[in-house]
Each structure stands twice: as C-alpha cells, then as structure tokens.
Amino acid sequence: MVVLALDGVYPFELGIPQRIFGTLDDRYEVATCSVDGLPVRTCADYSIAVEHGPELLADADTVVIPSCDPAQAIDGLSPAITAALALIRPGARIVSICTGAFVLAAAGLLDGRPATTHWRLTDTFRRHFPRIDLDPDVLFVDDGDVLTSAGAASGIDLCLHIVRADHGSVVANRVARSCVVPPWRDGGQAQYIDTPVPDPAAASTAATRHWALEHLELPLTVNTLADHARMSKRTFARRFVDEVGMSPGRWLTQQRVARARQLLEAADLSVEQIAGRVGFATGTSLRQHFQAAVGVAPLAYRRTFRLGADDRATA
Structure with a gap:
C-alpha cells in the first residue's frame, strides 16, 4: 500500500493509513511517497520529509490519496501529479480521503462513478465535476476498485471498511479497539452538517x-x-x-x-x-x-x- 502525499496535505489524514493498516503489519506494508521524492508542504506551518518518490506507485496494490488543497485539482493537475498517477498499475485499488476525491476527479478516475467528499465542498465539487455521481450524505463510497470518503475521520471509517472487506469484521474490530475508535459509525454526513x-x-x-x-x-x-x-x-x-x-x-x-x-x-x-x-x-x-x-x-x-x-x- 502506497500513500501519495501531495502539496497542502492534511497531516491528520496523512497519518490515517499508517495508523489503521500499520496496526496489521503482518498483512499490510504501508509506504509514503511524493510526486518527486522531496519534502511536502502541509496545510499547517510545517513540511514533511518523504523518503520515497513516485516510483513506488507502479507496484502498489492499493494507493491512498489523503486530503490536500483542492485548488490544485480544480485548477488542473500539475504535470508532476499527472505523471505520478499514470504510474498506478491497472487493477490497483485507489482510495481517497476527503478532498483527495478532487484529485481523482480531476484525473478522470471518477467519471461516471459514485463518490463522496466533505459536505462543505459539495457545490464546488459538482460545479467542477458534473460527470460524477456525488453523494454528500454518506461517510464513504465503495465502488470496487475506487473508494472515496468524506471529511477527516471518515477516512478512518473507510480504512476500517477496507480491513473488514479484506480480512473480516473480527480483524477490523480488533484494529478499531487498538485505535480506540468505533468499528462502525452509524449514519452518514447528514448528522454532521450544521443545523x-x-x-x-x-x-x-x-x-x-x-x-x-x-x-x-x-x-x-x-x-x-x-x-x-x-x-x-x-x-x-x-x-x-x-x-x-x-x-x-x-x-x-x-x-x-x-x-x-x-x-x-x-x-x-x-x-x-x-x-x-x-x-x-x-x-x-x-x-x-x-x-x-x-x-x-x-x-x-x-x-x-x-x-x-x-x-x-x-x-
């Protein structure tokens, strides 16, 4: 499993895959890369040193794109991001957390598919990517080889869902207990929208x-x-x-x-x-x-x- 950290990445979401899948290091190997192997600017007041470049993507069975600045997708993906995504092999499972869905959408990976992202960005997403069947009311969408989640903690829900799909609910529940989070949250994003x-x-x-x-x-x-x-x-x-x-x-x-x-x-x-x-x-x-x-x-x-x-x- 390879996590692709893009500029403007949210540190919390960047750490979710390692925290969930890394708990099962006998079943998953998690590595993080950037589009050029250089440090990545986060949305906070610091950057993160990433030890790997995009070459890891070519052999990954699962690629995770955490939350990042959606502007870099709305304005069109940079050549470096486009080239990195092109390395992902056919059949690989692709996962986005929160605004990572903007990157998948800009790359054409969500065309004609169901997807979700943070409810606050629903109108922006639909305006720029009308070909995607966006569902803002769910915590995550599993469309087989492409999975998307809503904001922040929904990335935990989706990663636990992947563990459950790969290894069963008992293993997923064990990971949830280790992380002190519920193994399954009821409902969807509707309960978190300002009311x-x-x-x-x-x-x-x-x-x-x-x-x-x-x-x-x-x-x-x-x-x-x-x-x-x-x-x-x-x-x-x-x-x-x-x-x-x-x-x-x-x-x-x-x-x-x-x-x-x-x-x-x-x-x-x-x-x-x-x-x-x-x-x-x-x-x-x-x-x-x-x-x-x-x-x-x-x-x-x-x-x-x-x-x-x-x-x-x-x-």
Whole structure:
C-alpha cells in the first residue's frame, strides 16, 4: 500500500493509513511517497520529509490519496501529479480521503462513478465535476476498485471498511479497539452538517438504540422503538434521522447484518440459526439483506473469513 502525499496535505489524514493498516503489519506494508521524492508542504506551518518518490506507485496494490488543497485539482493537475498517477498499475485499488476525491476527479478516475467528499465542498465539487455521481450524505463510497470518503475521520471509517472487506469484521474490530475508535459509525454526513441547536430538554433516541442492539432477535418495528423511547412514531422517526442520519428501519437492518457477519466468522451456527439470533424472520431474508449489504452470500462470506482456532483465541 502506497500513500501519495501531495502539496497542502492534511497531516491528520496523512497519518490515517499508517495508523489503521500499520496496526496489521503482518498483512499490510504501508509506504509514503511524493510526486518527486522531496519534502511536502502541509496545510499547517510545517513540511514533511518523504523518503520515497513516485516510483513506488507502479507496484502498489492499493494507493491512498489523503486530503490536500483542492485548488490544485480544480485548477488542473500539475504535470508532476499527472505523471505520478499514470504510474498506478491497472487493477490497483485507489482510495481517497476527503478532498483527495478532487484529485481523482480531476484525473478522470471518477467519471461516471459514485463518490463522496466533505459536505462543505459539495457545490464546488459538482460545479467542477458534473460527470460524477456525488453523494454528500454518506461517510464513504465503495465502488470496487475506487473508494472515496468524506471529511477527516471518515477516512478512518473507510480504512476500517477496507480491513473488514479484506480480512473480516473480527480483524477490523480488533484494529478499531487498538485505535480506540468505533468499528462502525452509524449514519452518514447528514448528522454532521450544521443545523440549529436542538432543544437540550428534547429526548434522545440513544438509549433506545442501545436497547435495540441488545434485543436484535426481537421483531423490532418503528412502533416498538417509539414505545420504548416514549415518543410518538412520527416524533421518534424524525428525531432518529436527525441523530443518526438514516431511518430506524435502515439502521436496524444495518445492525442485524453487522451482527450476522460476526456470527458467521466466529460461531458454528447455520444461516437459519443466525437469522433468528439477529432478528431476520427467515434465512432467506438474511441472505437477501446480507447479499445486498456485503455483496456476497453468507456462506461465501464465512468461507472467506472464518477464523481458525488460534485466531479466535487471540481475537
């Protein structure tokens, strides 16, 4: 894995790949390069010495472009950046964090694809790159070989997602615990967009969400959750979306699939048994939701990510 540091790079985002993937140094090798092997100016009051030049990109299986000054993409990529990106081999996985999406867009790597970037820059991005299907409401977009994330900490979400896709949720959860971050954040960017300050006396849905996670096996509905929160269905649904960024039904499905992934990796249960434990009515329902969310069938996922006894003991 190679991280390409461009002028105006944000130091926090630059460090995310090493912090996440470097935790698994037996599975990933992370190196950082610049377009010319020279020090890189950051967005702060210092520069960073980079030990490698762009030649590393030619052999990288994954290339990460962290946040940087989007002006260098809006005004057209420099010959040095263009030449560096041209070294990336076909089939390599390309990842951007926050404004790194501007670089991918300017290089034509996002044309006709879904992508995201920081919500504050939505209008600017769409104005300059109208051929891209921008979704400003999500934390990240996985379009196979090209992945983009929203602002700052969403880069952590995306990197953990990549670990989860490569090595399973148990490994990703272990990395998250090591970094003291949640393995999965609910919702999307909508919950972080500036909105009027809510009434501090207004009830929250947090306690009900916690209760639901402990009772996923139950036939939970919006009415059930609203009753637990002691709110009307309409008030609960509105407040839930404000706090989480998605509907209660969608959130429940997401949590049930996440729990199913864990059980597929670590438990000797059939698909039907897992369906019952996570709240899907039938194994068929679990298969449908799992396929839609993960992209593979539950048993195929188990074959890929099933832990051995030694791994399970240390997980």
